[in-house]
Amino acid sequence: GAVVSQHPSRVICKSGTSVKIECRSLDFQATTMFWYRQFPKQSLMLMATSNEGSKATYEQGVEKDKFLINHASLTLSTLTVTSAHPEDSSFYICSASHGTVGNTIYFGEGSWLTVV
Amino acid sequence: SQELEQSPQSLIVQEGKNLTINCTSSKTLYGLYWYKQKYGEGLIFLMMLQKGGEEKSHEKITAKLDEKKQQSSLHITASQPSHAGTYLCGAENNNAGNMLTFGGGTRLMVKP
Numbered sequence: 469g470a471v472v473s474q475h476p477s478r479v480i481c482k483s484g485t486s487v488k489i490e491c492r493s494l495d496f497q498a499t500t501m502f503w504y505r506q507f508p509k510q511s512l513m514l515m516a517t518s519n520e521g522s523k524a525t526y527e528q529g530v531e532k533d534k535f536l537i538n539h540a541s542l543t544l545s546t547l548t549v550t551s552a553h554p555e556d557s558s559f560y561i562c563s564a565s566h567g568t569v570g571n572t573i574y575f576g577e578g579s580w581l582t583v584v
Numbered sequence: 585s586q587e588l589e590q591s592p593q594s595l596i597v598q599e600g601k602n603l604t605i606n607c608t609s610s611k612t613l614y615g616l617y618w619y620k621q622k623y624g625e626g627l628i629f630l631m632m633l634q635k636g637g638e639e640k641s642h643e644k645i646t647a648k649l650d651e652k653k654q655q656s657s658l659h660i661t662a663s664q665p666s667h668a669g670t671y672l673c674g675a676e677n678n679n680a681g682n683m684l685t686f687g688g689g690t691r692l693m694v695k696p
Contacts, residue, residue, distance in 0.1 A: 474626075502683050511672060511686045512627075561626060565682040573617060573674075573682050575627035 471495065472564050474576035481583055486550045489579045491518075491562035497542035498564035503535075506559040506578075518545040518562075552583040588675055590687035597663050598695050605658045605690045607673035613653045615676030617684060620669050627672065630658075660692075668694045 473492045481487045491501055499520045504512040516537055517525040524537035534556075536548040545564075549556055561578040565571045587610040597603050607616070615634050619627040631640045633649035633656060640647050644667075646659045660667055670691045674684035 500682060509691075511689045512674075512684075514683055514685070517683060559624065563627075563682070563684070571682070572629060572632060573676075573684060574629060575619070577626040578624070580624060 471574040472562065472576040474562060474579050476579060477577055478580045479582070481552055481581070483553055483583055484551055486548055487552060487581060488546050488548045489560055489562075489581070491545045491547070491564070491576050493543045493564040493574075496564075496566050498545075498566075499542060501539060501545040501562055501564045503537065503545070503547050504561045504563065506561060508559075512561065515547075515560075518547075520545075549581065552581070554583045557581055557583045588673055588685055588687035590671075590673055590690050592690060593688060594691040594693075596693045596695060599664060600662055603660050603663055603692070605671050605673075605692075607656045607658070607687050609654045609675055611654070613649065613656070613675050616649055616653075616656045617674040617676070618647050618656070618658050619672045619674065621672060621689075622669050630671075663692075663694045665694045665696055668692055 475490045479487055501518040503515045505515050506512045514527050515530045518537045518539040520539045520542055526532045539545040559578050559580055562576045563573050565573045589608045591606050617632050618630040621627050631647045636651040636653045638649045644661045649656045670689045672689045673687045
């Protein structure tokens with residue numbers, strides 16, 4: 469069964485609104501989760517590292533004020549796309565691991581965001 | 585930064601044929617992951633390799649990491665339509681805690 473779960477799997481929102489995507493680790497605690505973005509027919513690009521109890525670390529070129537990340541508990545990280553625009557439409561996917569380097573990294577099912 | 589190059593970018597094979605996908609890194613690999621992805625879905629974990637020369641198999645899929653730890657290959661034996669999808673290799677950054685850099689992916693189609 470799923471080890472990492474995302475919700476919603478698909479969401480459509482209007483331009484200018486905000487939308488929240490959840491990433492949950494099931495059956496294990498994850499102090500760190502990662503958010504990726506994937507455009508059609510392209511590979512995954514790391515957006516940010518979500519750290520439980522502290523600020524997220526963003527990759528170069530990713531706007532932290534636009535993509536708000538909250539990791540309030542050891543099993544939940546949320547990504548909020550604020551003031552969404554059509555160019556934000558994409559497939560967003562998170563990952564989590566039981567521990568540090570060398571442990572299996574599991575990915576969520578992904579979330580399709582369409583901004584109209 | 586680490587870069588991963590996958591080849592081929594796409595592949596069409598006849599059912600029953602064997603195939604190999606390669607993943608080459610610009611730096612030493614500390615952890616190399618192979619995933620399979622259906623379009624618009626999450627990543628399915630296949631295998632993880634860490635040691636030079638390591639080889640792992642699951643059903644008809646075998647993955648190897650070369651001795652120098654800069655190249656990995658994924659081999660599928662007697663391919664089936666169920667093997668179709670995009671195969672991604674991901675490299676773990678040394679001591680950076682589970683973040684992955686991905687290759688461009690290899691899209692596999694298996695013709696019945």
